[in-house]
């Protein structure tokens with residue numbers, strides 16, 4: 001029987017695709033996902049390369065946008081296009097695990113600012129996670145998934 005499929009932020013698998021060329025490998029999380037076939041994604045590495053300047057979610061008159069912290073450019077379109085293409089190419093995804101706090105991958109942990117760089121929320125949804133939600137996929141921040149799926153007790157202890 002085919003295994004269920006989980007889309008997962010590539011940095012959580014150990015890919016060095018963070019903005020500064022590091023990773024967020026999480027062996028405990030990967031252990032919890034052992035029953036899944038993992039399908040990695042990294043919209044920011046694909047769109048902008050690694051290393052790269054950071055970006056933030058900003059509330060604008062036209063809705064929530066991803067704005068470059070280096071240039072102020074609107075980086076939303078390529079990230080949204082990547083997200084749509086990824087889920088179009090993987091219609092069988094059962095679960096989405098996103099890296100906490102990322103403006104692309106965070107499910108309900110991304111920071112949202114206004115134009116003056118004042119923090120509006122620490123529970124916003126990143127652009128890739130938003131596309132997963134729109135498609136009705138079960139979505140989790142990695143830390144929340146770990147907390148909600150504790151390891152079974154060790155027998156005899």
Ligand code: SF4
Pocket residue numbers: 008009010011012017018019041042043044045099102104105
């Ligand atoms: S959080 Fe998402 S965009 Fe950032 S490095 Fe990880 S996979 Fe890439």
